[in-house]
Amino acid sequence: MSGSSLxxxxxxxxxxxIACALPxxxxxxxxxxFSQVYIYAIAILxxxxxxxxxxxxxxxxxxxxxxxxxxxAIMMDRWNIAYGxxxxxxxxxCLIVGFLFGLPxxxxxxxxxxxxxxxxxxxxxxxxxxxxxxxxxxxxxxxTKPGAPFGLKLNPDQWLYFVTLGVLxxxxxxxxxxxxxxxxxxxxxxxDNHIAAEAMGINTAxxxxxxxxxxxxxxxxxxALSASVIAYVAPDSFNxxxxxxxxxxxxxxxxxxxxxxxxxxxxxxxxxxxxxDISKAAPWAIFGIFLISxxxxxxxxxxxxxxxxxxxxxxxxxxxGGRSAVPTQAHTTT
Amino acid sequence: MxxxxxxxxxxxxxxxIYASLALALVMIYQATDVVNFAxxxxxxxxxxxxxxxxxxxxxxxxxxxSTLGIAFVGGVVIERVVIRPVENAPILSIVMVTLxxxxxxxxxxxxxxxxxxxxxxxxxxxxxxxxxxxxFGAHDLGEIQVTLLVLLCIYLFFRFTPLGLAMRAAAHNxxxxxLVGIRVGWMLALGWGLAAVFGAVAGMMVAPxxxxxxxxxxxxxxxxxxxxxxxxxxxxxGAVLGGFIVGVVENLVGTYVHFIGTxxxxxxxxxxxxxxxxxxxxxxxxxxxxxxx
Amino acid sequence: xxxxxxxxxxxxxxxxxxxxxxxSFSMAKGGITTILGAxxxxxxTTLRAISRMVRTTxxxxxxxxALERKATEQVVQLGIAHAPEGRGTFxxxxxxxxxxxxxxxxxxxxxxxxxFDRVFGYFPVLRERRRQAAGTLSGGEQxxxxxxxxxxxxxxxxxxDEPSLGLAPLVVREIFRILKTINQTGVSILLVxxxxxxxxxxxxxxxxxxxxxxxxxxxSEVLRKDDAxxxxxxxx
Numbered sequence: 020m021s022g023s024s025l026x027x028x029x030x031x032x033x034x035x036x037i038a039c040a041l042p043x044x045x046x047x048x049x050x051x052x053f054s055q056v057y058i059y060a061i062a063i064l065x066x067x068x069x070x071x072x073x074x075x076x077x078x079x080x081x082x083x084x085x086x087x088x089x090x091x092a093i094m095m096d097r098w099n100i101a102y103g104x105x106x107x108x109x110x111x112x113c114l115i116v117g118f119l120f121g122l123p124x125x126x127x128x129x130x131x132x133x134x135x136x137x138x139x140x141x142x143x144x145x146x147x148x149x150x151x152x153x154x155x156x157x158x159x160x161x162x163t164k165p166g167a168p169f170g171l172k173l174n175p176d177q178w179l180y181f182v183t184l185g186v187l188x189x190x191x192x193x194x195x196x197x198x199x200x201x202x203x204x205x206x207x208x209x210x211d212n213h214i215a216a217e218a219m220g221i222n223t224a225x226x227x228x229x230x231x232x233x234x235x236x237x238x239x240x241x242x243a244l245s246a247s248v249i250a251y252v253a254p255d256s257f258n259x260x261x262x263x264x265x266x267x268x269x270x271x272x273x274x275x276x277x278x279x280x281x282x283x284x285x286x287x288x289x290x291x292x293x294x295x296d297i298s299k300a301a302p303w304a305i306f307g308i309f310l311i312s313x314x315x316x317x318x319x320x321x322x323x324x325x326x327x328x329x330x331x332x333x334x335x336x337x338x339x340g341g342r343s344a345v346p347t348q349a350h351t352t353t
Numbered sequence: 354m355x356x357x358x359x360x361x362x363x364x365x366x367x368x369x370i371y372a373s374l375a376l377a378l379v380m381i382y383q384a385t386d387v388v389n390f391a392x393x394x395x396x397x398x399x400x401x402x403x404x405x406x407x408x409x410x411x412x413x414x415x416x417x418x419s420t421l422g423i424a425f426v427g428g429v430v431i432e433r434v435v436i437r438p439v440e441n442a443p444i445l446s447i448v449m450v451t452l453x454x455x456x457x458x459x460x461x462x463x464x465x466x467x468x469x470x471x472x473x474x475x476x477x478x479x480x481x482x483x484x485x486x487x488x489f490g491a492h493d494l495g496e497i498q499v500t501l502l503v504l505l506c507i508y509l510f511f512r513f514t515p516l517g518l519a520m521r522a523a524a525h526n527x528x529x530x531x532l533v534g535i536r537v538g539w540m541l542a543l544g545w546g547l548a549a550v551f552g553a554v555a556g557m558m559v560a561p562x563x564x565x566x567x568x569x570x571x572x573x574x575x576x577x578x579x580x581x582x583x584x585x586x587x588x589x590x591g592a593v594l595g596g597f598i599v600g601v602v603e604n605l606v607g608t609y610v611h612f613i614g615t616x617x618x619x620x621x622x623x624x625x626x627x628x629x630x631x632x633x634x635x636x637x638x639x640x641x642x643x644x645x646x
Numbered sequence: 647x648x649x650x651x652x653x654x655x656x657x658x659x660x661x662x663x664x665x666x667x668x669x670s671f672s673m674a675k676g677g678i679t680t681i682l683g684a685x686x687x688x689x690x691t692t693l694r695a696i697s698r699m700v701r702t703t704x705x706x707x708x709x710x711x712a713l714e715r716k717a718t719e720q721v722v723q724l725g726i727a728h729a730p731e732g733r734g735t736f737x738x739x740x741x742x743x744x745x746x747x748x749x750x751x752x753x754x755x756x757x758x759x760x761x762f763d764r765v766f767g768y769f770p771v772l773r774e775r776r777r778q779a780a781g782t783l784s785g786g787e788q789x790x791x792x793x794x795x796x797x798x799x800x801x802x803x804x805x806x807d808e809p810s811l812g813l814a815p816l817v818v819r820e821i822f823r824i825l826k827t828i829n830q831t832g833v834s835i836l837l838v839x840x841x842x843x844x845x846x847x848x849x850x851x852x853x854x855x856x857x858x859x860x861x862x863x864x865x866s867e868v869l870r871k872d873d874a875x876x877x878x879x880x881x882x
Contacts, residue, residue: 123627126634127634130386130388131582134630135626135627135630137578138619138623138626141575141623142622145619149620263456301460301464302460304456307453307455309453310450310453311449311453311454314447315438518746519747519750522739525737529730529735529736531718531722532718533748533795534799535751536717
């Protein structure tokens with residue numbers, strides 16, 4: 020959004036301050052849930068980059084989440100590497116794997132890519148169980164939650180909350196810079212008109228593979244964080260439903276949107292909780308209903324909906340002689 | 354050699370199931386460019402309905418045929434009610450809707466019939482058939498017959514009836530179809546109905562083997578995807594052939610390649626899909642669509 | 647005599663772009679009317695508007711019945727056959743299947759054999775190729791198939807979009823000769839053409855479109871004889 024950015028910056032700072040205050044007011048369990056939200060938000064942002072901004076449909080992002088989680092778990096469990104270091108390592112590992120996956124993916128159009136990634140997602144638990152020696156097989160790997168450093172008076176849940184919040188802030192700031200600049204525009208151009216982008220001189224092959232890599236890296240870091248926060252990894256947590264969950268979060272929040280990732284994460288974390296109270300089967304039925312309804316009514320997700328409201332509000336002000344209306348960006352939201 | 358033949362026949366039996374589901378996927382894809390990710394779950398739901406009929410005392414074939422009828426109506430209704438509102442949206446939006454359908458079908462089935470596995474009867478005799486030293490399960494042979502019968506009926510329908518002709522036209526060229534007075538929307542709905550019928554057949558044939566539970570068709574669906582990919586999403590005949598090939602390969606690989614076993618079976622399907630998509634994305638019999646700029 | 651087709655203040659839209667700006671005309675029963683104009687003038691859009699393939703405002707009446715709220719399939723059932731730009735043949739289906747489909751929208755069932763005989767009478771080459779896939783026919787043959795398919799409907803009004811496009815002159819002349827014959831059996835024709843000479847020869851009434859507006863209309867003999875008009879708009 021153009022227009023003055025001061026209100027936006029002020030808004031973000033306020034949110035950040037509130038977020039930092041939460042650990043001192045909420046229970047450990049709630050903090051654990053919010054840490055999960057931040058983790059999902061990072062993973063969903065990764066997916067947004069690939070599917071929303073770049074138009075490559077991935078039904079298999081759970082695989083990268085799993086790679087991040089398991090690589091972090093193995094590093095901590097087998098080689099006693101500190102959890103902090105596992106994050107960048109997981110990120111780089113997923114960047115490479117994602118890039119390598121992105122290369123053959125170049126040849127696959129939308130639906131075929133969806134099919135290939137869906138099949139990948141289906142196969143992940145089996146592959147994890149097969150390489151028992153590394154992954155601990157069906158039983159997974161049990162980890163210990165890291166404690167706060169420098170003797171800070173924070174329990175592990177509070178500390179991990181700050182860690183996930185910090186990583187979230189950093190990765191979102193990096194992502195925003197990436198997506199709003201030249202690179203972001205190139206990525207969107209590729210999505211909107213592949214052939215025209217190529218004709219304009221954008222190296223679509225390189226960009227698409229890079230976006231795959233970066234997207235995988237984000238989701239991988241999220242997975243690595245989850246290994247520490249949950250302190251346990253097991254193959255069945257990374258089945259196809261994880262990939263579908265991330266996609267649902269992405270769609271509900273807003274596919275081509277940065278803030279949407281947070282809305283989506285809040286949705287997928289908290290909705291199943293209160294849905295469980297209704298019935299065991301309810302969470303997924305509700306996810307399904309929401310997914311379908313959003314496709315009908317709000318295909319741009321919550322972030323898109325907010326943006327439309329904002330445009331309508333400022334447009335009516337403009338018509339009353341106020342400041343100039345916000346230019347419509349049909350394809351991306353902030 | 355005997356084991357080889359047995360495994361091939363057994364593979365053809367499961368291949369028939371994959372062929373049925375793959376045909377359902379391809380029918381819808383040809384008409385709408387959309388892959389219905391919920392096809393397997395819809396099939397599972399139909400199978401549960403058949404189970405309910407049988408449980409209520411209906412004879413098997415009465416339950417079977419009634420289920421086909423209900424599946425048909427269900428498919429038509431889903432297309433008109435759930436898919437139609439988004440039929441002009443980008444393809445991936447429609448795919449998302451089918452994903453939504455997938456999870457809804459799965460969870461509602463679990464809610465109505467619970468996640469406890471239920472045995473599902475086979476209409477074919479218990480005793481296996483013997484040809485010399487080779488033993489064939491009666492269910493396997495029965496499956497192959499049912500699949501071939503259904504495929505034959507469908508082929509005749511599309512080739513020789515006016516409605517079949519209109520459906521083919523609507524799938525290939527909706528604009529021209531409207532111009533000759535075909536109500537394309539209803540042709541699509543009928544297509545979904547037929548696809549649901551194929552899915553139901555697949556479900557009812559595989560349930561006796563795998564036992565009935567909400568995740569019954571998950572594995573079958575990935576093999577059906579492999580079959581449709583291999584045969585070509587634009588070719589119904591290819592999808593059917595692909596189904597039989599995938600069934601036979603799956604069985605032979607499982608039997609003769611020891612490190613695969615049952616744990617990595619999905620990975621075989623995954624590998625097939627990826628290899629085909631990389632080497633010849635349109636499959637063995639599919640045709641490439643050239644894009645006009 | 648009330649008009650067969652009466653269009654008033656027709657505006658047509660592709661998305662938000664307006665392609666027709668208040669077109670009005672009528673057609674008498676049994677006549678041949680042609681719409682002329684340069685590329686992009688809105689000729690094809692006019693036919694599409696009648697077939698309800700684009701969003702419109704304004705009125706369209708066929709034999710007194712309003713078409714604005716009807717779907718394409720319903721317009722076909724009223725007896726309006728549309729042979730679209732680019733032929734619109736079902737390329738994967740056989741010639742015979744294409745023709746059979748042409749009769750789908752017909753209200754009266756049966757009598758297909760007579761219809762087949764009739765169209766094969768007009769276009770004998772189609773009888774030879776009846777079992778061939780339509781996509782394997784030459785351009786001229788596909789155009790014939792397109793017209794034949796439209797005729798299978800037993801239409802009262804035939805909408806023809808650029809039948810001469812991409813065809814050799816001899817073939818085009820043949821097709822236009824057959825169109826005259828068809829008209830004499832009572833089928834009214836609304837023809838969109840870029841080949842003004844042939845169209846003026848065939849039609850009894852003409853109107854000229856320019857960027858979505860009717861700029862001139864009248865009987866074809868009048869427009870044919872008017873030198874200034876010919877040179878300015880028709881290029882010869």
